[in-house]
Amino acid sequence: MLNTEQIKSLIPQRFPFLMLDRVTDIKEGEYVKAYKNVSIDEDHFRGHFPDNPVFPGALIAEAMAQSACVLLKVSIKDLKATQFYVTNIKIRFSKVVVPGDRLDILVKTVKMTRIGGIFETEASVNNEVVSKGEMTFACK
């Protein structure tokens, strides 16, 4: 289990763009499980959408990406990279996520190297998959 401060020690994102509250399980080189509690207080709900708050799919993808960064940093101990850039992404979104949901993230390694990685990603709410796909990162 990693708390927010421990997550912040591994990845560069900060409020309001830190999309992980906890890492609940991690197996080096293989997978990471994390979650974000989605709150109505988050600023994007003012516009996405007025009177119909829906957590943006782009931010679900960001939560997946940040989880993958945690996995990379924990798995490759001497990784010097401090910045991570998504270079390819293919994600299908199947259900909406709304305030009050706990967004659970599962990221599995397809290929991990010092220059970047490829990961299978899945997000779920109440054990129902809301989105899944694959993303590639470059480490700088």
Added chain:
Amino acid sequence: MPQVDDLTLEKELRDIIAKIVEIDPDKITLEASFVEDLGMDSMMALEILAAMEKKYKIQVPEEKLGKLKNLKETIKLTKEYL
């Protein structure tokens, strides 16, 4: 490990590369440089390596990424691990 003849391997690898680089397979000649002729970057090379591993159920070390210079070298590298 799956058995695959040279022509099939060439065709399958060409298709993998074409899909990742988003280019017409016919443009991927044996000698065409992935970087200079096809516009490939290092992350695309990583995706090709991962696709090769998945397709042929092989493991290719990260250090071999630099060998992915053209289709001819990619075929040679794949055969080393089949």
